[in-house]
Every structure is written in structure tokens, then in C-alpha cells.
Amino acid sequence: MHIAEGFLPPLHAAAWTAISLPFVIFSARRVTRLMQDQPQTKLLLAASGAFAFVLSALKLPSVTGSCSHPTGTGLGAILFGPSVMALLGTIVLLFQALLLAHGGLTTLGANVFSMAIVGPWVAYAVFHGTLAINAPLAISVFLAAMLGDLATYAVTAGELALAFPDPVSGVGGAFIKFAAVYLPTQLPLAVIEGLLTVVTVNLLKQYSRNELDNLAFALGGAK
Amino acid sequence: MQAIDHHAWTNHWRDRHPLEKLLPALSLLVLTLALPPLKIGPLALAGATLATVCGAGIPLKTALSVLAAPAAFLLAGVPFLAISLRFNDGFSLHFSPEGLQLALETSVRALAAVSCLSFLTLTTPLADWTPLLRRVGIPAGIVELILLVYRLIFVFAERALTGRQAQTARLGYSRLDRSVRSLGLLTGSLFQRSLEQARRLEIGLAARGYSGDLRVLQPEHVLSWPWLLWAMTLVGLVGLAGYWI
Amino acid sequence: MTAPLLALCGVDYTYPGGVMALHGLDLTVAKGRKLAILGANGSGKTTLLLHLNGTLQPTRGEILLSGQPVRYDRRFLTDWRRRVGLVMQEPEDQLFAATVGQDVSFGPLNLGLTIGEARERVAEALTALQINELADRATHTLSFGQKKRAAIAGILAMRPELLALDEPTAGLDAHGVAHLLDALQQLHAAGATLVFATHDVELAYAWADQVAIFHEGVVLRQGETAAVLADIEVMSRARLRPPLLLELAQLLREECGDEVWRPPRSREVLLAQLRERLQDDGNERCCG
């Protein structure tokens, strides 16, 4: 769920950009260092970024009939770790704005905050938190992807509520309004994305051990 | 995606210096955000669309279809700006006139802003942005990463499309549970192939002396100052008109 | 006369971007035939194949499945795709699961078969392609030729009436081609209708009993293999060159004036016949 270009008032657009910027800069520094250490990291990251974009452009089978796409937030957080995802996610969002007209340049900061920062961190925390209490991998993956998705959507609703507080009930009322509008589509999508990520991770676990190890190695302590 | 990218590479203004498109478009975008939407919005929308269709020679149908992309988002969200939620005695929904005004303003502003963005994306291929990205201080490594992502997107998108067609031929999307499973498998195999592609590209580029930098010749466009001034004047006039009307 | 298995009548197809790929195309696939769709690279053969199982919907024109106009609702499409199986050119595009056995079971399970039935179908398909021993192998460890066969097995396990293959021999060496054609020949003998798109005229000549010459979105001519491939005008319009075997046979026929002789379709037969002719010293019909 991308906030469209021009939807946020200028002050909010600028504020979200300012909030996201440090995360993205930190991530960019980190990625730059990784790329300098190992030339092949650049190719691996580019392939991962392009993959993430293509994944987000695949139409999701939807129960509600609306046209929707996976966010890949959970998968990305599990595979690359949130500190790399901030930059990769920003690049993907930039391409979505420029190649698909999803989202926009002035709303990039707000979208980055929900999709490339909060979503991945929540997914990452859930994944490792549940693994730490010995949950089965499938459950961890499912919860990470689903809650990462829901967190993204909750943050987006919050951003909208802050921009358009309800004249009577204020920001709180507006948040409930926006959350309620998008809930019927986002909840089933989050569940589907959770299931989808489980299938994907299962497959990767079965036949891509080497590649995943290489990736983990290339990204160093990113995880 | 293919349509936007295709026009970006083939429109009448393809060979103009990217700044000549970027500066006016961004200025207009800033104006639509800064000025009262109901005044500047329609003017900006008309101006950007005119430039896209008459100037760059993009078919009107394509320009409109790009505008339609965020329409779904607007349709779902905007009506709720006009309705307010009250919590006294339980909760109830009420129509609010100032909310309606806000909803209208927001829609107009968003549509106008999207038209500015779509002008930019329909006339300027992503590859042309790179010198500008460098100039605003983005490190060379990140810019190279962005360009490489751009190239690989098309390689992988083709595979994703064909893979999906192959799964459909085997009835992989005939029910919701099957669709989820199929898409999960497709995602996994695409990721696996993406990593393999990265490895083979490493070998292919090493044969050409790759050692970490992806330096290539930058596209050469001559900046036409008269053109730029002219375009900025037009944008300024639109802004003034929006301000005074 | 029974209706052909599949018929395309005056089919146009324009891609969303505006590129017109098919342009009033007519094609008939009769039951039990081996039909080669022959065209140069980029002539749109893949687009054509994607119409044979309803993946793409014509912008104009009609498609008849067993004489019935097709529909594009979910129910009809499911049945259509059960009857017409499509094998993509790149096996990588078609193999998803971790092992060959799992991958081949994908289609049967989607048909709603039970695990037991699906298992039988998998075994049957692997046997037909002579790759039983690969059932538990990880797909990504297969050679290119093995991947091709696994991809075909995945379609075969759905027991389609018509098997459409996109460039089935591309990337295979002579040995791999012979091996694959042998397996396909057995399927054909067992009753399958085969359609394959290729740019390889030698392959079409050796193997098809009907050929459709495809160029710039139309079928220029469809008919019996030898007759169509000998049509120099059509062939050169489609930027194709007649197969060497046919050229040789024609040369011999012209020079020796032997009207009855049927040009041989395989290299071995041609060489043997040629040898016989050249040895046959007493025979003055050929070579003075």
C-alpha cells in the first residue's frame, strides 16, 4: 500500500523524508563498505534488489478482488537483515515510483519509513524472537512475514492519520478510520503473504543451501 | 512497466538534457504542493499533461493510464476524509463539510502531483538520471547498484512472466490455495536463479576487467539554456496564475 | 469429418504495448499429427503457442477446440489446459520444485488427483521420458538435457491430448536431440498429438508430418512436410532455407529424372540410397 504522489501535505512529506534519511544513510554506508570489501557483493545485492522489485510487481492471488502485490518485506528482512533492507527497499520503492507510478517522490520518505524500515525491523524481530523460543521455522517465517506486513500497513495508516486528523476525534479517530478502510484488504493479504513466504523459504532451504550461505557470508554480520 | 519504460526511451524529448525535464517538472511538483490545491492543481495537471502528450508525443491513453495507477488508492482513502468519527455515546460517523473540502483538495493535489511525476518518468529513461544522482551526492557505488538493479529487473521480470505462464499451463492458479503455493514456489526458484545470475555475471564481468567499479561512459546531452529558461518561465507563469486566480 | 483438435481462424493478437504479433493467423491441428510450426527467430512463434492453451486471448478471430468455440472463463480454461499441455523453451522457466518427482507431481495434484494417483502419473511420465532414475534428484543438479525431459514429464503427467513444445531441441547436442525425439516418437505412437515450434528446418523435415510456415504473425502455408519445405517462394519469404537433405534429394531427382523416388527423411537412408545408386553401375538412369 503505497501513499500516492502528492497525497501528503508538504510539511508531512518533508518530515517523513527527514525521519527516514538517517536510516537510509546508515544503510547506504554499510552497503558501500560491504561492496568495497567484496566486489561480488555489488552483483549479489543488485540481483537481490531486482528480485525484490519483480516480486513486488507479481500480482497476488487476492480474495478481495482488488489488485494487490506482495511487499517482500518479511522475506527481505529474513534473507538480508533490516540494515541492508533500508537501502534495498528504498531503491525498490524508487523504481516502483518511476517505472510503475506506485508511490511517489515526495511521499518516498513516508513509504520508506513504513515499508523499508519499520516493516523489516518488525519482521526481523519477530523472526528471531520466535526462533529464540524454539518455535518451528515455518511458524516463525509465517509470523514474521505477516506481522511485518501488518506493521507496514499500521504505520501507513498512522502516517495518514497524522496528516489528516479527524476534525472531531483527532489523530486517534483518524487512525481508526484509515486502519478500518484498509483492514479488509490488508489482513487477508498479510495472511497470504505469510503463507507465501513459508513456501518460498521452505523451497530455498531445500535446494539453495549453498547460495544462502554465500549470501550470508557476503553480507557479513548483516543478520 | 514495459509501457512507461518504452516511452521513456522513445519519446520526442528522449535526447533532451535530463535537467531540462527534471527542473521544470520538480518545480511544478513543488508548486502544486505549496500553493492552494484547488487553484494550482487543475493548471498543473493540464500543463504537465499537455507537455507529456503534445510536447513529448506520448499517447494520451498512456498518460491517462499512468494517472489511473494511484486512483485506486485515492478512491479508497479520500471519501473517509469527508467523514468524521465521533466517540461521544459509543461511536458514530458524521459527514463533515470541511472534510469534504479537504478530500477534494487532497485528490486534486495528488492527481496534479502524479501528472508531474508521470511526465518525468514517461520522458526520461532511468539511465539518464545517473549523472544527476552523482551530482546530488549519492556515492558512485550506490548509483552503480541502482543501474545494475535497473538492468536486472528486465531480465528477471521476463523470467517471472514466463514462469507464471508455465505454472498457469499446469493449472497452478486454478484455486486460491494452489495460487499461494505456486507463487511461493515461483518466488523461491526466481530467487535461486537471481543469485545464480549474480554469480555468472561476476564471471562475465571479470573477463572484462571488473574489480569492483562499474564505470561506463556517461550519456552525453547538451544542456540548452534557452530551452530550460523557457520551460521554467512557463512553470513560473502557471505558478503565478495559480496564485492570482 | 470430425472437427480438428484445435483450429485458429483469423486470429489477431496485439500486445498491451501496441505491438501486433499475430495478424489474421489460420492454423489447424489435426488429431494424431506431428505438426511443426517453422519460423525464424523473433517471428512470434512463442506468442502463437501461448494461444494454443488460452494463456493469451486473441484480440480478434476465433479459436475452436474440438470444433467448439473456446471461452476464457476459469472453468473452460481449466479443462482446456488439461487437454493442451504447453512445454516452454527454457526448462528453468518451468521447474519450480526441489526434486524432479515433486515437480512432475505439480500438474496432477492441481488436477485434483489423490496423492496415490499423482504418484502413478509421475511414475508413468518419468517412464515415458526414460528418466525414472531422476525422480529424487534435485532439479538444479540436472544437466540441460535432463532438465528438458523433466519439464516435458511435468506436462505429460497431466495426460494432455495435445502436447505443444517450444523449441524442444534448442541447446541440445546431436545425441540429446536423438534421445529426446526418440521419447517424443514413443508418445506419438501411443496416440499423442504433437505441435512444436522451431527454427530448425532440418528438424522439421526429419520429424514432422505437417509443417506450418510462420512469418510476421501469419501462417504463410500449412501442409505436408516435403511439399511445404520444397516451396522455395514461401521458404525464402520466411527467411528460411530448405533442408540440405531435401536439396540433395531434389538435385538427384532433377539430374536423374526419377519422378517416382520419394526423398528420404533421414540422413542414413539418403546416404544408403546414394551409395546404392552410385554403385549400381549398370543402371544408366542416373549419371549417364
Next chain:
Amino acid sequence: MTAPLLALCGVDYTYPGGVMALHGLDLTVAKGRKLAILGANGSGKTTLLLHLNGTLQPTRGEILLSGQPVRYDRRFLTDWRRRVGLVMQEPEDQLFAATVGQDVSFGPLNLGLTIGEARERVAEALTALQINELADRATHTLSFGQKKRAAIAGILAMRPELLALDEPTAGLDAHGVAHLLDALQQLHAAGATLVFATHDVELAYAWADQVAIFHEGVVLRQGETAAVLADIEVMSRARLRPPLLLELAQLLREECGDEVWRPPRSREVLLAQLRERLQDDGNERCCG
């Protein structure tokens, strides 16, 4: 006698997983030659090519570049890869930039050339492959054949002494093959040494002046094209079949006892010669 451009002596290579791909391999690439490395699919041709420019390092054996033993330090490798250009089979594995012109400039800029010099090299390489008009085209909009040429141009722009190509004609139709070979022929005429790995015996016969038959990690025989391809024992050991043109020529020679006649390398010439022989009624040497 000058040392050959590149020589591999008793080279072994074992993949990290433990699979042995090369097994005491000898190969000599003489300057100015067109050498075909001919082997079935999966015989390890690509592994062999990756040794020609130092991408892979032999586990045993020696490689000599202009008579000098190679080293695998950065400096030597840079020079080696400048002199030996490797074109991968899949153009997608080598093209990374947004436009053709930018992509081709990558190698020259890595050589440390100035922008101006790089621009010249790009123009020169594009001209050599007859794709000047593609300079500003987006890489992802090219056809497969155009991508192949762009990938070759990217290597050519580094002005290598030796150009090694992996399956250069794979996936191209007859027209595309002719077009590409034409461009390569011109490079060869201009002095380039060409090595190409292929499973296509017809291609090797038509086009190479030397052939190395490669099978299970060793070169079974290297030598003049016609002689090597006529060596039935070696060919069948490598699971290869002699080219049809050669078989025909041999048949004619045997039956007609013409020892002097050199077997023609192109289809046109063979057909013309055959026609002439058959028409030549008075000539009793052939066909009784």
C-alpha cells in the same frame, strides 16, 4: 619457431565440490587460427574456456601465454584478460549497463583508457559487429541475436589478441548464424585469433581451420579440421557424429575413387560440384 599464443599442458581441474572436470588436458592455440573446441553437452567445454583467461586456476598442469608460464596475481590477470577476451554463452551474463554503448565502454574504461579513447573503441567495436545503430538502444529491448553481438562487441572493444567464444551460434536461427559468422570472419581477416567451443559439428566443419575434440576432460585429438572430423574412432568416442557434408564427400570419393578432390566446406559448393559431376555425362570416372 615462435611459441603459440596460448598452450595448456597436462591441465587438471577439480571443482571445489570434488567433481573432476579437466583431466590432463593439452591444447595449443596458434596465433591467427580459427580453432573449434568440439564436444558434446556437459563435456566441460565451458570449464575449459574459463581456463583460457584465468577465471579458473588449474589444480595441476601448466598454462603458457606466449610461451611464458601464467601467474594468478592481479597484475598478471589484468594483462591476461586484456589479451584473451572471453564471450560467455548467455549474453545476459555479460551485459549489465543500460545502453549498448555504455556496456561496450566498460572494458576499455577498465583498461584505464581516457573517455575519448574509450569512445573510439566503442565505435570501432560496434562497427566491427555491424551494430552501430544500437549504440543508444536500451540493452533490455534488444533481440537475442542483437544481445549476442553486443556482448561480443563488449569484449572486442578491449582489442584482445585472442577471442574465445562459448557456443556463439546457440539459439540463433540460420540467418542469425550466417550474420554472426560473417562478422567473425571479418575479425579473423583483420588478424584476430578465434577459439570457439561448440557441440555443432556442422559449424566446426564449415568454419574452423583447426578442431580439438574434447571429451570427459581431455582433448582426444587436435588437428586440421577435415582430418580430425573424419577420424571416426575419435568422433564416436566423443559421442559426435561426422558432419553430413563430410560424409557425403567421403561417399562420393569412395564410390568415384577421386583422391584428388578436396571435400567442399560449404553446402553451396558441394551441391554445385555434385550437380556438375552428375551432369558430366561423358565423365565415366563417377557412377559407372
